[in-house]
Amino acid sequence: MKNIKDILPGKVSTEAEELFCYGFDASSIGGLPSAVVRPVNTDEVSRVAAFAFKQEAPLIPRGAGSGMTAGAVAVKDSIIVSLEAMNKILEIDEKNLVVAVEPGVINSHLQKALEPRGLFYPPDPSSMDFCTIGGNVAENAGGPRALKYGVTRDYVLGLELVLPDGRVITTGVKTHKGVVGYDLARLIVGSEGTLAVITKVFLKVLPLPEETITLLCTFTKLSGAAMAVPKIAAARIIPRTLEFMDQGAISAVENYKPVGFPKDAEALLLIEVDGPLNSISKDAEKIASICSSLGANVSVADDVFAKQRLWEARRAVSQALYRISPSKINEDIVVPRSKISDMLHLLKEIGDKYRLKIVNFGHAGDGNIHVNIMTDKSDEENYQRAEKAVKDVFEATLKLGGTISGEHGIGLTKSRYVGMELSSDSIELMKAIKRVFDPKGIMNPGKMFPPNDS
């Protein structure tokens, strides 16, 4: 790409190795960009955008590349704008419980900076040790704690944005309330880099909860775990996490990073409550009693190390499954929590129909199941069966009143299924909004909308 190196001298790479590395994300899809640019401030992002606008070159914002749906992967002749060097926590305003961060800040770095001050940023994607806040905003990331505390959207107060032509705007507020004009900040949340580049984020934070109690409930029958989820909600308890792993997920983790989960258990729930000790002790007792009545073996993590071990194991499920099946298909459907049992039953039927192993885990408390279809891309016939299974999974999800993505977004991998959930009028309206932001269609083209339609 002619003259691109003059835009930000020393911060642009066109080396083949780098182009390759920046062309992929955590989906197994990739492409080669023309250049990778690593700006260090908003002005530099603005200059890159203005250049791309003039050249009509696709501009692809990128955080850590941990996305599961190929949102950050390169398309032909594109410029990847990597926000990794914009990684400063700019302000922690303890009086107003607001923080300002650059988009490249790693999620867990923010968590660790806040905790010693008694502050808490709840969104905790399992990728928190490597994904960025900018990527979290662009994907509206969730995590185990979303059950009680909500997702990234619930913490974004305001954003600084670089528009595709290079103009810089600040939208939203730095206060806890604000209703002036359309809520453009919320529109950007979950927009997957298709509207603008996020260059600064103003987030709400909370006081750190006093205590947590972590319960591990292992079930001999999958149905017991599925029934426990709505029963806990019906008991008027909202734990901060209610994570689910089926037998396939349990044995994958035990073979990868053993923590002593019983391999013969059909399912487990990892449940955490937080708040003042006297009130959460009662909640923990009630949860233990509900799970025991459904046949669970319940244990409480004794100390911080035991808790950490359990959470590390839970966060390792995805990697453990990739070791078994490097080209597995990972979907992240959501159904009403009262329908989890029905959904698990349907997933079993779909697996049997297509002769494929399906491993399920995820954030059961909010009905968000990570459905992992264990397939092998090098075996064409096997992979075709897996793709048919994906369609059946989405049909079943929508029939049960759910949605085809709870947190991973659409990107490229799910773009052809969007029309199963959204009406053509909704898609047209979204495309019209994109045209207002991005009249030349340079922002992350081909993502989020049905193919040949962006």
Ligand SMILES: Cc1cc2nc3c(=O)[nH]c(=O)nc-3n(C[C@H](O)[C@H](O)[C@H](O)COP(=O)(O)OP(=O)(O)OC[C@H]3O[C@@H](n4cnc5c(N)ncnc54)[C@H](O)[C@@H]3O)c2cc1C
């Ligand atoms: C092991 C593993 C576990 C995971 N667990 C979870 C989980 O529990 N919950 C969850 O929600 N997700 C999870 N994910 C998915 C992923 O980590 C999230 O989607 C995360 O938010 C992506 O952040 P990133 O910095 O890696 O973004 P990237 O992958 O780099 O980009 C993702 C999208 O955001 C856009 N983007 C990135 N930065 C910006 C920016 N500054 N401005 C505009 N657009 C931008 C990109 O264009 C792309 O469309 C997991 C992934 C892995 C590999």
